[in-house]
Amino acid sequence: MVAPAIKPQTDARPYEAKTLSIATALLGATREKKNxxxxxxxxxxxxxxxxxxxxxxxxxxxxxxxxxxxxxxxxxxxxxxxxxxxxxxxxxxxxxxxxxxxxxxxxxxxxxxxxxxxxxxxxxxxxxxRYISGEKMDQAIKAIERMRKDKLTFTMDLLGEAVITEEEAQAYLQRYLDIMEQLSNAAKNWKTIDAIDVAEGKELSKVQVSVKLTAFYSQFDPLDEAGSRAGVSDSIRTLLRRAQELGVMVHFDMEQYKYKDLTLAILKDILIEDEFRQRDDVGVTLQAYLQDSYDDLKDLVIWAKDRGTPVSVRLVKGAYWDQETITARQNDWPSPVYSQKVSTDANFERMTRLLLENHEYLYAAIGSHNVRSQAYAMAIAEELKVPKRNIELQVLYGMADKLAKTLADQGYRVRVYTPFGELIPGMSYLIRRLLENTANSSFLRQNLEDTPVETLLAAPEFAPGDKEQGGRGDWEPPFPNAADTDYAIAVKRAEAFAALKAVRQQIGQRYSPIIDGEAVTTETFFDSVNPSNPKELIGKVGMASQEQAERAIAVAKAAFPAWAATPAKERADILRRAADIMEARRHELNAWMVLEVGKPLGQADPETSEAIDFCRFYADEMERLDAGYAYDYPGETNRYRYFPHGIGLVISPWNFPLAITTGMTVASLVAGNCTLMKPAENSSVIGAKIAEILYEAGIPKGVLQFMPAKGSTVGAYMVEHPDIHMITFTGSRAVGCRIYAEAAQLRPGQKHLKRVVAEMGGKNGIIIDESADLDQAVQGVVYSAFGYSGQKCSACSRVMVVESVYDTFVHRLVEATRSLQVGIAEAPGTTVGPVVDAAAQAKIKEYIEKGKQESTLALAMPAPDSGYFVGPTVFTDVAPDAVIAQEEIFGPVLAVIKVKDFEEAVQVANNTDYGLTGGLYSRTPSHIERVQHEFAVGNLYINRSITGAIVSRQPFGGFKMSGVGSKAGGPDYLLQFLEPRHVSENVQRQGFAPIEGVD
Incomplete structure (x- = not known):
């Protein structure tokens, strides 16, 4: 079927004279006498x-x-x-x-x-x-009735930004069903007002509500398109059916950009179903500050023509500009919004024209406080003789009251967007309105400050280069991190799922150690299996023997002089090529992590970004350090330079099998050390992929040895070997301490003291004080505690909550956790996948049994029986010195500790042997200041989750029993892989020396 053509846009210029005439009259009627x-x-x-x-x-x-x-x-x-x-x-x-x-x-x-x-x-x-109609319905109804006296109608929005539990999602639906009934009952007593209740002889709904699609389902996520559709669609249908029974119009608001495409897709599919296809009392919203909103409107016109019955399109400029810009910058994504307000205004007019020139297919609801924007719509409507049913003008409650009344006096149906609800959930809405009213670019502010009329009413034009700037404007990041995949983009989701299918065709192969560039045969093998389904073999990995380890060390020793002499720029360029290869194979690498270590896609993708960042960052850092330092005096030159140690052994973990393994390995290599890479047994296939990429990028064969091996035997042998200069380890405290002790022993033939860099986990806590934003706090704790099943060394395993908010926090925490989906890692809706293996599963279950003895089990989520699953578990009333509050569990188990006040919270937060990550949720400036000095952790996060450190931006690493060494991804990390040397030369000869500046 060929899509119907969109009516071509007419030239905008014929509307300009009428626009200015209408706008000048509106401006005169709305301007205050005093500034x-x-x-x-x-x-x-x-x-x-x-x-x-x-x-x-x-x-x-x-x-x-x-x-x-x-x-x-x-x-x-x-x-x-x-x-x-x-x-x-x-x-x-x-x-x-x-x-x-x-x-x-x-x-x-x-x-x-x-x-x-x-x-x-x-x-x-x-x-x-001023901006919220009331906390109670009787207050809101009185506000509505006052508006109706001025011939203004309304749409009611229930305040509340964050739906973080399924309990809250169901409550949101029920509240709207109740609101519609209450308003409908009130409307029975309202006298019909032709200007707003009748159009073209047809009665319109006296009641309209505006709803947020994401509030119907707490796990709404574009990555899980099918699950999100299923999660919201029944609620949408229930709402629409009840609205029809009551004679209520329903309008669907638009939220953040990441939800836009899926929101439109879901609504289009539902509204074209036979049950709803004839409904014209439904609306959707488009935001003109989005660069692709014009194309979205064109698509809606085509869809509406096919549907056969119009829906309303509320056209607004958009309320999340700051948030969208910051989100794009933080993720190194192109900004979805125009960077200049004038471009948004120009796009708004362009969309207004398209909407009104297709008014028989889509009804227009023009939402703006800009007099010119409204005048432009009025000019087009009058020129095209748009029927009264097909257009209305909209303003926000408490903003531009005079404009609303003036527009109504011109004979237009004017609708006031009317928020209703309590102040706490409405705070985000209020702040957006305050920002809008106080912004220098705000039309309302400029109008109140007597900006010249010709400036206010000038026709907007797109700012030059607005799209090409990618939303950054003149801002450049200190280090350009690799961008995570934006799964809100359908083609990216398709690529990810295609990669999963392709990798599935490659599982079950054999992988061997690689020594001097050649794969070697082994007597023993390790079966790496899918923790979501242990019957599925991911790869059969050959385990190196002690003799093979001895040969690998000898090969590395022989290759060292040439590699150390290789210019730092050449070594750095190899890392950059490796980064490019990883970027090209991003979806494939993600898929291997999903299958081999059970890491859901949304957790795997940022890890690939981190691995890429390590390559590029350490390449830059090595070039910086290679320049050395010069301290020259008359007659004397002083040079401070860095040289590699020799042979490095990298022992990497399974929980970040790509990022940490890559980071430790390439740091050692770029510094000029020959390196033996020993991955964790149960992530050895991913280790093999890293080696493959590094060889392809140009690492000489003898410089990198890929050494999968049993840690307790061959791994220990390599640690003790006298020719090993440095051991870089990430893993358990027990193994790390053993390596530290063994490395300190001087072996026969050893002419150096071994360096050890060891990261050994944490018992990480988050403080929730009495001023915390509990929406943020609950979401942050849940993500930090249960992301990748609590198997991150940075995961939150304890939360200290001040008693005044304890009960409220715990209830929402438990319900938010209950709303998570436990399942196989490759299912797009999974938020909690398996733990890594049977041993980990058994150990975590032992801790859960211990927790039942010493505290209150608030929640134990069910989990599938088919794999190594442990359901998210929450304990409350936990004593600060309880076993589950002190020992690292490395699984989805969270201990909630009640504290009297902030002072006690800080004391409890510091009462463990570890010092890796910690967090605070607070809006008290003195608390935010104090934790920066008193919370003894290597990485402290305030009002955000405590996992997901980004290279360069958040160098990662702790102290106490969390580890020894500098921070990965930081400016001094590479120094650990280098020996500093100083050379001082007397440049005098027979009493003379060159002096700068003297001939």
């Missing part, structure tokens, strides 16, 4: 002053909005006063005199402190309810 600042000074209301302060001082705005974000969690006046003082006393904040006076107290519990709290907290609440 904003004079108005605020006259009113002297604190809610107005807060906005005044925010617009006048960017540094103060940031701190004010952070305080406002924290305010709903604060439970007493002294707490409010303390946080107000902490936020606004920051060095970068320039305070107006009225705030200086308000904050002039030393004790938050004093009368002046309480006065400050009493002054500011109600002002923020008043400010919030």
């Amino acid at each position: 904003l600042f004079a108005q605020m000074r006259d009113q002297m209301r604190w809610d107005d002053k807060i906005m005044d302060f925010a617009m006048a001082n960017p540094g103060l705005k940031v701190q004010l909005f952070r305080f406002i974000d924290a305010l709903p969690a604060l439970r007493s006046k002294p707490e409010i006063a303390r946080h107000l003082q902490e936020y606004l006393s920051a060095d970068e904040v320039e305070l107006p005199n009225v705030l200086k006076g308000l904050l002039n107290f030393t004790d938050p519990d004093s009368a002046p402190g309480k006065l400050a709290a009493t002054t500011v907290a109600p002002a923020v609440e008043t400010l919030a309810y």
Whole structure:
């Protein structure tokens, strides 16, 4: 079937004169007589002053909005006063005199402190309810009825950003079913108003609700397209059926970019089903700040023509610009949004024209507070004689009230987007509105500040090069990390799944040790199996013998002089080629990790990025270090340079079989050391792939020996060998300590002391204080504790929760964990896969039994019987010195410890032998400052998950019993693989020497 053609766009120029005429009239009717600042000074209301302060001082705005974000969690006046003082006393904040006076107290519990709290907290609440219609339905209904008196209709949005449990997803659906019924009952008493309730002789729905698709399913994830469809589709159908019974229109909001394509695909499929195909009381949203939104609208026009019944398209500019830009920069992705607001405005007009020129297929809902944007839509509508049913204009509640009334007076149906709900879940919405109102580029702000009319109403044009900048503008990262796969893009998902199928065709092969570039035969083999299905052989790996280890060391020793003499630039370029090969084989490498060590795709892909980053970062670092240092004096030159040790032994783990193995190996190699790579037995196939890539990149055969072997025998032999100069190890504490002790022994013929770099795990904790954002905290703890089944050395295994939020946190934590999907690693919906082998499974189960004896089992998730599975397990009421709170479990087991206050939380956090990673969720500046000095961990993460360190950005490594050595991916890591040497030369000859600058 050939898709119907889209009606070609007309030239925009004929609309311009009418647009300016309408916009000038609108502007005159909506402009205030006094400017904003004079108005605020006259009113002297604190809610107005807060906005005044925010617009006048960017540094103060940031701190004010952070305080406002924290305010709903604060439970007493002294707490409010303390946080107000902490936020606004920051060095970068320039305070107006009225705030200086308000904050002039030393004790938050004093009368002046309480006065400050009493002054500011109600002002923020008043400010919030400018943009939120009410906490209770009767308040919201009264607000709606006031709007209806002004001939304004509404769409109601239930506040609440994060649905992190299936319990909350079901509650979200039920609340909307209740809201629709309550509003429908109220609407029975509303007199019909032709301007908003009737169009073209047909009655319209008096009630409209706006819903978020992702709130119907807590595990909504583009990677799991089928599972996400199944998770939301029944709720959507239930909502639409009930809405039809009640005569309610349903509009589906658009959220973050990563959800856009899947959201549109799901809605298109449901709305074309026979049951819903004739419904025209349904709408979807498009965001003009997205660079591909125009194409999305064209696709919707084609789809709507085929459907045969129009749906509404709410066209907005978009509310997540900062978040989308930051997300893109953090992930090294092209930005999905236009980098310049003028480009968004231009795209909005382009989409407005396309939408209205196809009004018989899609109804237009033009959402903007920009007078020109609305005037442009009105001009087109009048020129094309668009029927009243086919267009409406929209504004946000509490913003542009005068514009809304003026538009209604022009005879247009005007709908007010009306948020409803409690302040805490609505805080994210409120902050977005405050940011919008105080942004320099905001039309509302420019209008209030008497920006010249010709500037306000100028036709927007796309900024030159906006798309080509990739969203970074003039920002460049210090180190360009490899970009993780964006699984929101359908073609990337298809490539990933195709790679899984291709790798499945390669499993079961034999892999041998490689010595001097040649595969060698072995007497013993290790069967590497799929932990999701142990009956499935991934590879049969030959285990090197002691004699073969002796030969490998001899080969490396012979190759060392030439490799050490190889210019650092050549060694670095080999690593860069290896990185390029890994990038080209990314999906394949991901697939091997999924199958051999049970790592779900979403966890495997960032590991491939990390391996690539290690290659490129260490290549750069070696070139930097190779330059050395010069300290010259008259008559004397001083040179400080680095040289390799000799032979390095790398003993790598199975939990990061690609990234850690690659990182340790290439660090040793690029420094000029010949290297023996011994992978963990149960990830030896992935080790073989790394060796294959390094050889292909150009590592000389004798320089790298691939040595799969039994650790307790041949591995120990290599550790003790006198010709080994350095051992780089990641693994268990017991093995690491044994290697450290053995390496300290001087063997016959040994002329050096061995270096040991050892990372030996952790018992990592996260503190949740009374001011924490519990949405963030629960999500961060769940991800940190159960990502890759808790088998990351950085995983959260203990969480210290202040008693005032303990019960609330624990309930949401348990329900969020219960919502996770346990299953085979290659299933796209799996969030918790298997543990690595039977021994790990048995050990974890022993700890769970111990936990049952010493604490309360709050949750034990069921797990499949077919593989090495352990369901996520949560213990509460755990004593700080309990076994499960002290010993590394290395599995999906979480201990929750109740503490009295933040002081006790820090003490408990530090009461283990380990010092690897830790975290804090808090919105208290003094707590954030204190943990940076007092939380004894190598990597501290604040208000984010504690796993997923990124090369260069977050160098990784700990101390105490977590390890010895510098941080992987950091500026001094390579120094461990090098010997510094200094050469001082007297350059005088017979009393003369060259002096710089003298002929």
